[in-house]
Amino acid sequence: MAGRRGDLVTNLPALTKREFTANFYSPMAYVIATFYLLFAGLSFYILLRDQRDANAMRSLLTFLGFIHTIFIPMVTMRLISEERKSGTLEMLVTAPVSDTEIAISKFLGATLFTALMIAPTTLFTWVLTRINGRPDIGMIQASYVGLMLLSMSYIALGLFISSLTANQIVAAILTFVTLFTFYFLVGFLTGSAESLPFHEKIPWPDILNYMHFGAHLQSFGKGLVDSRDVVYFASVISLGIFLTIKSLESRRWR
Amino acid sequence: MIEVANLTKRYAGFAAVDNISFKVDKGEIVGFLGKNGAGKSTTMKMLSCFFPPTWGSARVAGFDCVTDSMEVRQRIGYMPERVPLYEDMRVEEYLDYRARLRGVPRRARSSAVNEVISTIGLKDMRRKLIGSLSKGYRQRTGLAEAIVHKPELLILDEPTAGLDPGQIRQVREVIKELGKRTTLLLSTHILSEVEITATRILLIHKGRIVANGSPGSLVGGAQSSRRFRAEIRGPVAMIEAMLKGLPGLKGLSVAPGEEWSVFTIDSDLEQDLRADVAKFVVDNGWDLRELSEEKRTLEDLFVQITTTDEVAPPGAPAPVSTPVAPAPEAPPAEPLKEWPEGGATS
Ligand SMILES: Nc1ncnc2c1ncn2[C@@H]1O[C@H](COP(=O)(O)OP(=O)(O)O)[C@@H](O)[C@H]1O
Ligand SMILES: [Mg+2]
Numbered sequence: 001m002a003g004r005r006g007d008l009v010t011n012l013p014a015l016t017k018r019e020f021t022a023n024f025y026s027p028m029a030y031v032i033a034t035f036y037l038l039f040a041g042l043s044f045y046i047l048l049r050d051q052r053d054a055n056a057m058r059s060l061l062t063f064l065g066f067i068h069t070i071f072i073p074m075v076t077m078r079l080i081s082e083e084r085k086s087g088t089l090e091m092l093v094t095a096p097v098s099d100t101e102i103a104i105s106k107f108l109g110a111t112l113f114t115a116l117m118i119a120p121t122t123l124f125t126w127v128l129t130r131i132n133g134r135p136d137i138g139m140i141q142a143s144y145v146g147l148m149l150l151s152m153s154y155i156a157l158g159l160f161i162s163s164l165t166a167n168q169i170v171a172a173i174l175t176f177v178t179l180f181t182f183y184f185l186v187g188f189l190t191g192s193a194e195s196l197p198f199h200e201k202i203p204w205p206d207i208l209n210y211m212h213f214g215a216h217l218q219s220f221g222k223g224l225v226d227s228r229d230v231v232y233f234a235s236v237i238s239l240g241i242f243l244t245i246k247s248l249e250s251r252r253w254r
Numbered sequence: 255m256i257e258v259a260n261l262t263k264r265y266a267g268f269a270a271v272d273n274i275s276f277k278v279d280k281g282e283i284v285g286f287l288g289k290n291g292a293g294k295s296t297t298m299k300m301l302s303c304f305f306p307p308t309w310g311s312a313r314v315a316g317f318d319c320v321t322d323s324m325e326v327r328q329r330i331g332y333m334p335e336r337v338p339l340y341e342d343m344r345v346e347e348y349l350d351y352r353a354r355l356r357g358v359p360r361r362a363r364s365s366a367v368n369e370v371i372s373t374i375g376l377k378d379m380r381r382k383l384i385g386s387l388s389k390g391y392r393q394r395t396g397l398a399e400a401i402v403h404k405p406e407l408l409i410l411d412e413p414t415a416g417l418d419p420g421q422i423r424q425v426r427e428v429i430k431e432l433g434k435r436t437t438l439l440l441s442t443h444i445l446s447e448v449e450i451t452a453t454r455i456l457l458i459h460k461g462r463i464v465a466n467g468s469p470g471s472l473v474g475g476a477q478s479s480r481r482f483r484a485e486i487r488g489p490v491a492m493i494e495a496m497l498k499g500l501p502g503l504k505g506l507s508v509a510p511g512e513e514w515s516v517f518t519i520d521s522d523l524e525q526d527l528r529a530d531v532a533k534f535v536v537d538n539g540w541d542l543r544e545l546s547e548e549k550r551t552l553e554d555l556f557v558q559i560t561t562t563d564e565v566a567p568p569g570a571p572a573p574v575s576t577p578v579a580p581a582p583e584a585p586p587a588e589p590l591k592e593w594p595e596g597g598a599t600s
Contacts (some may be wrong), residue, residue, distance in 0.1 A: 014354045018340075025342035087338030091399075094302045095355045096327040251305050 011097045012105055019109025023075070033117050044124045054136035057125060058221050061143040064121070065150045065217060069183055072151060073175035075113060076158025079106045082246070084166040099248040103159065103241050104210075110155045115148065117151050139223035146220025149233035150213060154179050156232040156240025161173060163247040186212040255280045255407050255437045256301065260310035262298050263393040270296040273462035278405075278454075283433040285448025287556070288458035294441040295335050296599055298411050300330040300486040301439070315406055331400030331436075335411040341385030345376055345395055348384060349402050358404035366402055374398040390421035397428060401436070403464070408432060410440045414447060426450060445556050457556070465555075472555060479504050482519045483491060484531055488540030490515050496534050500527055500544055502559065514543055 019233040025031045043063055047056045083089035092102060122144075128135045165171050186208050189196065196204045209215045216229040256278035261385050263271040273292040278284050284292050301314060303323040307459060317325040340348055349367045358366050371380055374394045379387060384395060393413065400408055406537050413429060414422045429451055432438060442448055449469050450456050457465035457472075465472055486493055492512050497517060499504055505520035522529050535542045 010357075011355060013350065018351060022340075022342065086341075087334060087336045089338075090299075090304055090334050090341060091332075091338055091352075093354070094304050094332055096324050096357060097355055098324075184258055249418075 011101050012108075014104030015097065016108045016112075016235070019079075019105050022109065023113040023155075025096045026078070028074070028078075029113070035237075036067075036071055036117055037120055039067065040124075042254070044121070045129075048131075052128075053126070053132050053141045057128060057135065057140045058143045060121070060124065060146045061140075062221060064118070065147050065181060065213075067146075068154055069179040071117075072114065072154040073158055073172040073179065075110050075117075076155055076162050077172035077202050078111060080163040080248075081166055081168045081171045085125050086192050090117045093206060093248065095224060098159045099245050102248060103244040106244075107152075107156060107159055107237075107241055110159065111152055114151050114155065118144075118147065118151075129215065136223065139164050139221070142220045142225050145225055146229075149230065149237075150217060151222075153213070153233050153236040153240070156237040156244075159239075160243040160247060162175055163244050182211065182252060183213050255281070255315060256421070256439065257313040258297075258301075258310070259312075261297065261300060261307050261312055262309040263293075263300060263305075263373075264308040269308075269461050270299070271307075274458070274461070274463045276466060278437060278439060278462060280437055283438045283440070283451060283453045285452030285455045285459065286439060287443070287448050287455055288441075289443055292443075292458045293461040294443075294458060295411050297437070297462075297475070298332070298409050298441060299334075302330060302334075302409055303327050328403075330408045331403065331405035331408045333396045333400045333410045333413060333430055335415065337396040338394065339384045339395060339399070341383070343384055344381055345384060345387070345398075346371065346380040348395065349398055350421070352399045353402045358403050370398045370402045373401075373431070375424075383463055388421075390417055390424065393417060393425055394428065395433070397425070401432060405436060408438045409438050410438070412441055414442070414444070463468055467501075479520045479521060480525065482531070482546065483515045484517045484519065484535075484545045485543040486517060486535055486540055487514050487543070488535070488538065492538075493517065493535075493540065494553065496538070497531070500530055501525065502527070518548075 001037075013019075027189075040060065044056065044060050047059050047063075050056075051059060056063075080089065083092060092098065125135065125137075127142055154175075157178055161175045161178065162171045189204070189208050210232070216232045219226045219229055256276070258277070259275050261271055261274050262269055272295065274293075286297070288294050294321045299305055301312050301319060303319050303326050306320045311320070313319065314326045315329050317329070319326050343351065346367060349370060350363060353363050353366055354360075365426065371377055374397055376391065376394055376398055379391050379395075382391075384392065387395065397410070397413065400410070410429070414425050417425060428448070429438070433451065440448070440451065452469070454468055455465065455472060456463055490508060493515070494506065494508055494517075497503070497519060500519070500521070502522035502525035503519065504522060505518075509516040509518075519527055519531070526547075528547070532542060533546060
């Protein structure tokens with residue numbers, strides 16, 4: 001028992017492994033993954049009709065980023081809700097592991113699963129090489145980085161929302177609504193900033209544009225990994241994990 | 255091993271655990287007895303660091319459950335009331351995982367898991383999915399999990415709840431064995447459970463500890479009189495008059511029958527009236543069919559205490575705004591409340 005006074009490194013591998021493999025125990029995961037791949041394949045097929053270069057991949061990944069507002073909530077909904085409902089959360093938090101480890105491991109578990117779900121789409125790049133010869137690989141790679149960062153932001157927010165309720169369905173719907181808001185509504189409002197309150201004093205378009213997921217994806221689509229965008233997504237991810245930790249800790253004052 | 259001082263947990267508007275204090279020494283097997291809703295689980299959740307008290311303190315092995323929660327968590331094994339387990343894992347896999355979280359080093363892990371599997375009797379189940387286990391084996395898996403890291407303190411919340419009689423017997427056997435190795439705090443709402451397993455009983459009622467002692471001392475201590483029962487054939491009025499003259503008599507009631515009448519005689523603790531009664535009856539030429547002492551059981555006591563609704567008025571209201579301070583001198587672990595007077599009302 002020596003030398004493990006709740007330090008972050010000791011328990012994280014075990015916890016993350018559990019969180020990752022837990023995905024495969026539910027039939028739901030296979031359903032989600034199957035639908036996801038069918039969907040991605042179909043989209044790629046349709047996109048190929050207009051675009052026969054790296055743009056097809058970029059369009060696909062941008063589109064998947066949107067579709068993830070539906071798929072990620074299905075991955076994250078059970079993360080904490082399920083354990084709250086079944087009571088295993090009590091076992092988890094009374095074991096000598098920190099709330100931070102719990103939150104991060106759950107985040108990593110879902111991230112790995114999502115990466116695994118996305119992975120087969122890299123085959124499309126291979127297809128593209130066969131058709132086109134020399135697609136812009138740098139652009140495709142940057143698009144993947146963008147998609148992963150976006151998905152991880154979704155996961156962090158979904159994780160937090162899952163910590164708020166014991167009901168998985170409620171968690172999924174709330175997460176979807178939140179992601180959809182960030183993805184669409186914020187962008188929509190940017191266009192009509194004139195009608196927002198105090199628009200003379202508050203630079204709404206700048207604020208909204210900064211909050212907007214989509215605005216931070218554009219440069220990835222051009223093949224650029226801009227540190228400002230990375231910082232943005234890293235902030236959203238950190239915020240989600242931080243709120244999750246606070247939510248886990250909240251049993252202390254509830 | 256456990257020091258609880260003025261522990262209080264308030265939920266909106268009422269105290270689920272109301273200013274309780276007790277101590278448990280190393281090696282004791284303490285039964286935490288109380289009706290449903292008495293506050294057993296709430297107390298155990300605070301001891302296991304699931305949530306902190308509203309007020310007061312709980313210490314395990316010298317460490318505070320709030321400020322040194324990691325130290326506490328490392329030293330305890332805890333089985334919550336519902337025995338939550340990962341249904342999708344296999345028994346052995348789960349135990350290995352939990353052992354790992356509990357800090358059992360890699361090399362010691364498989365032997366620790368094997369040992370606990372044979373102690374608890376899970377050999378045939380080791381590769382089974384937990385979700386497919388019977389209730390009895392689920393309970394055993396929960397027990398195995400709680401001890402796989404050889405905790406100094408084992409906290410079991412209603413470990414036999416929901417089992418059939420055969421399973422209860424088996425789980426009790428296991429618990430008895432565990433009690434030999436580690437300090438054990440075990441809650442139940444079934445009296446016979448603690449009578450069988452515990453060396454000491456903490457009786458909790460409406461969030462307060464109303465009795466604290468060994469099963470024997472509780473029964474003895476609660477008694478302020480002895481009760482005898484005699485079945486006598488003869489003139490009831492005369493017999494009654496006779497009996498009333500007995501030394502140390504505290505109460506007498508008669509249930510006249512057609513032939514045999516039943517006399518219930520309460521006396522001082524020091525008095526054994528049986529010889530006197532027998533002598534009277536014989537001297538007067540009446541007949542005596544039965545003469546016995548009615549032993550008061552823990553059960554009577556349990557019922558008596560937990561059915562009285564008046565519990566001392568709520569004590570000092572929990573000073574919610576005050577920080578959870580180290581308790582002042584822990585009050586003695588003696589019963590906080592005097593036993594209610596008398597036994598069965600005559
Ligand atoms: N989360 C909660 N919110 C409000 N009241 C609660 C909560 N949990 C338990 N209680 C109440 O606290 C009291 C004690 O509960 P508990 O400790 O579970 O009793 P026991 O384990 O002895 O049956 C009960 O009246 C119960 O209804
Ligand atoms: Mg209970």
